[in-house]
Amino acid sequence: MTDELGCKDTAYKIVPIYHGPLVPTAFSPNGDSNNDLLMLLGGNFSEIDFTIYNNWGEIIFATTEVDSPGWDGTYKGEPQPLGVYVYVAKVKTYDGVEHVLSGDVSLIR
Secondary structure, three states, rough: OOOOOEEEOOOOOOOOOOOOOOOOOOOOOOOOOOOEOOOOOOEEEEEEEEEEOOOOOOOEEEOOOOOOOOEOEEEEEEOOOOOEEEEEEEEEEEOOOOEEEEEEEEEEO
């Protein structure tokens, strides 16, 4: 940056920005490399606990891995049917804020 007298300023400060997690409302695990995984969006998480349930309340995906690629729409290696699945996500961002989300997501192909 240069001011009106031609003086240059090189001072800067990096400010990290933390925001809570987001979960998409739908995903399509059909192998086209577009929206194939359901994952927590937002990043900069220090801790996560992400669980997905089917219509019968069975846990069909769960992870506590911050770098998890997400759910690929399968359970025990079998593609799950089209439909609505419930998730619960407990997340802590690096600024120490804890977020709890729950809702549903549609699996489409």
